[in-house]
Amino acid sequence: MLGVVALGGSPSDAAAAQPASAVAGDPEAGAVLAGLAGCLACHTEEGGAPGAGGYALPTQWGTFHGPNITPDPEHGLGAWTFEDFERAMRHGRDPDGRFLYPAFPYPSYTGISDDDLRHLWAWLQFLDPVAQPDTPHDLNPGARARSVLGLWRMVGFRRGPFEPARGEDPVLARGRYLGEAVAHCGGCHTPRSGIGVPRRGAELAGTDAPPEPSPDIRPHPAGDPHAWSHDDRVTLLAYGMTPEGDFVGGEMMRLVEEGTRRLSDADREALARWWHSVPPRPASSADDR
């Protein structure tokens, strides 16, 4: 059992540094959020220590290597404050103010609420510190200078946190928060333009992009015999099982096991509701699923 930890040193320091409404981070809530957000997937190399980095992420910009996010003071986040962490997650900047690459899904995580950021930060403190230096990224010449990201951010980044749309159903808004800001289903399932911005009007339409092709998961048009029911969606999120009794694998099964399976029933229902609300695939593209 993990305890609830106060942030930023002693409890009194933490109280002084934070607004009165701030909750203390709960590492167990953080662990579920981290599983849903896939933090360890990109920050752990095969067979490596959790969060110690090294994982290779091939993209159209070149190959990124997830850095060390364990609390090691020299190679990890040990010297970071919560404010540094918030700047990375919400603003996509490192503690020196330099732009981070959007291969780190901060354009989604920017939507994560203040409370959930605290939970994630509390969870990060429970990773074993590992003194493993970061592997440098291996990027195409045009992508090497972080300064190019300033331009990219004008089209690819809208700062959070997430806000429900006016009049939005609260369950749907909760689901959209979990699906867009935290789980970022679109991070794998939405096709991107040449510069890596999600293609408009193609939300969750599937992509062959590395590391693994991710299928079209848009709802089928109404009346289609292959249409999934709400219950089918909840089952996928709880067990990784499709309506045919088949099972997902790879990165998707990891997300189910570490994330969607561990959500409360209410959150899983909300996520399924949002997923169903995404614009459907055109009737002509309905394949045999």
Added chain:
Amino acid sequence: MHRPIASVLIAATLATPAVAGDPTPTDLVDYRETYFEGLSKHMKAIGMVVKGKVARPADLAGHAQAIAAVSDHLTGLFPAGTGPDAVPTTEALPAVWTDPDGFKAKAAAFSEKAKAFAAIAAKGDLEASKAAFFAVGKACGDCHDTFRKDDH
């Protein structure tokens, strides 16, 4: 000594239409796909029970036993000559035959989880059964990830 005769027999077998007891590669693929569909149907039925959609928890043990009982057949359903070269419709990847040890390891992991699930389901503990069921499903997906075509 026997070799020339054997080759003649094989040549004859390949040249003549299949007779009963002499399955063609297509039959074998058809059979194994039917086997997997059977697994899926049991898994789907189990899913309906563990979700409480159907209030028949006592059925779990039978479904789980059925899966466990056939789980050891799996590797035997992929003899040489039933890959994509021989049967283009198969969804099995060449890796099944080029990495037989890897394939056997995934099959063994599946069989182990299936038997563990059967033992748990026999005790009638619904909560523990849910977790054991998930572990079986994970073993299915884990093998497909490496050994079955993606566009399924």
